[in-house]
Amino acid sequence: MSTAALGRVPFIPETTLRAHHVHEQADDRFRAAARARQALLREAKGWPMGLWPAGSDEQRELGSYLAEEHGDANFITPDVARLARRVVAWREDDALIDTDRLYRNLLSSMPATFNLIGPLALNSRLATAVLRRLCPGFVNKVEDTLFEHSPARRHPAFTQDRSAFDALFKITTPAGEHGFVATEIKYTESMHEQPARLRPRYNELSRLSTLFVDPDHPDLRAAPLQQLWRQHLLAFAMVHNGLYTTGRYILIAPTLNRAVAQAVAQYRSHLLPGGVIPFDVISYESFIEALGRSGAKDVAALLHERYLDFSPVDALIDGTQS
Numbered sequence: 610m611s612t613a614a615l616g617r618v619p620f621i622p623e624t625t626l627r628a629h630h631v632h633e634q635a636d637d638r639f640r641a642a643a644r645a646r647q648a649l650l651r652e653a654k655g656w657p658m659g660l661w662p663a664g665s666d667e668q669r670e671l672g673s674y675l676a677e678e679h680g681d682a683n684f685i686t687p688d689v690a691r692l693a694r695r696v697v698a699w700r701e702d703d704a705l706i707d708t709d710r711l712y713r714n715l716l717s718s719m720p721a722t723f724n725l726i727g728p729l730a731l732n733s734r735l736a737t738a739v740l741r742r743l744c745p746g747f748v749n750k751v752e753d754t755l756f757e758h759s760p761a762r763r764h765p766a767f768t769q770d771r772s773a774f775d776a777l778f779k780i781t782t783p784a785g786e787h788g789f790v791a792t793e794i795k796y797t798e799s800m801h802e803q804p805a806r807l808r809p810r811y812n813e814l815s816r817l818s819t820l821f822v823d824p825d826h827p828d829l830r831a832a833p834l835q836q837l838w839r840q841h842l843l844a845f846a847m848v849h850n851g852l853y854t855t856g857r858y859i860l861i862a863p864t865l866n867r868a869v870a871q872a873v874a875q876y877r878s879h880l881l882p883g884g885v886i887p888f889d890v891i892s893y894e895s896f897i898e899a900l901g902r903s904g905a906k907d908v909a910a911l912l913h914e915r916y917l918d919f920s921p922v923d924a925l926i927d928g929t930q931s
Contacts (some may be wrong), residue, residue: 610926612919618642618865619926630658630672639866640716640797642922647715648672649921650914656682663709673716680712683720685911689727693720696756703762703771718775718796722756724915725794725861725896726776728908730754738903740778743891744790744857753779760847767846769810772839788855791844793836795862796916800833800872814842817849820884829879833872837888844886856886863893863916893917 612618618639626632629652631644651658657676660668675682684690693711700706710717729736729751736751759773774791782788807830815824820841829838837860844858862869873890880888893916901909 611923612642612865616865618919618922621645621922621925625925630670637799637868639863639868640799642919643797643863644673644716645925646919646922647915649925651675651682651715653921654682659713663713673714675713675715677713683712683715684727685724685908685915686728688731689723692727692731693723696723700757701759701762701773704757704759704773705771706757716797718794718798721796721916722775722794724912725893726754726756726792728900728905729778730756730776732905735900735903735905736778739896739899739905740780740790742899742903743859743896747782747788747857748778748780748790749783749785750781751778752781755779759843760850760852765810766850767810768814768839768843769808770805770839772805772843774840774843782855786854789844789847789853789857791840791856791858793840793858793860795860795866795869797866799868800836801868802832802836804830804832804835805839811839811842814846814849818842818845818885820845820881820886821879822881823879826879828875833868834876834879837872837876841886841888848885858886858888860888860890861893861896862890865919 619642620638621641623632626641626645629645629648631648633644636644651672656679658670658672659674659676661671661674662668681690684693697706697708707719711719729739733751736754740748740751755777757773757775758777761767762771763769775794776792778790780788780790815821821829828834841858844856847853848856860873897909897912897917
């Protein structure tokens, strides 16, 4: 038996999780396995374990957390690590970048964003090749890649809050239109994180967008759908306000994260067909495969090892991994 063969991660015994300093009662099945995977990777690479939470008087060892001086290990290559540091230094005003999560938390989607998207930001030809595979017929060329991007945080013409996309590709379409592919990237999140405070502007955009079966439905305003709804509204507002002529909103998440899959299925049930901003989901598996088929096989292998290879976790169950 294996994760790859069965399509689901194992339940890991508490004693095993504790042995690797990754027993967290709030973790669901996938998050517990992913946390163990990251701890095993850290151990295999010889990266020192960090103390969590940072700055607390009650710090404790956490296997999925890096020692402060080894933050660059959270990125798949030195080039991606340098890119992350540049982005942090020149981030947009009011951008929400938690540097502790970025440099030390192996389980966070924040470094995962740089690991997945960074190689594309560093190579526009690769970005174009990958986006053409992932968005066939929509992308002719990737012109730029932005991280933690919003057109104008808190601006009343948009969502009037700090909503932003993890990464946004500025593109030209085959028809020569000025467009974008906006992405939200999840790793182990359940989509049940604390939602943002509701604002009247959300209601205005929801009704104006013609994206939803019922733009006033309460489920859109609560977890697990609210973030998808807010970001979809932001994407719509960018076209509505003339910044772009067309766009797509894409969620990128591992296939094995069933909480995300369930939230996506629920969100799709609220969408009208043929919306002005199409919504889609791309798995880590498909994204990494597109990288490999576009000529970045080494990068694809590094990403597969970090996020998709659960064989070391399987070995914990078989007793072949101590």
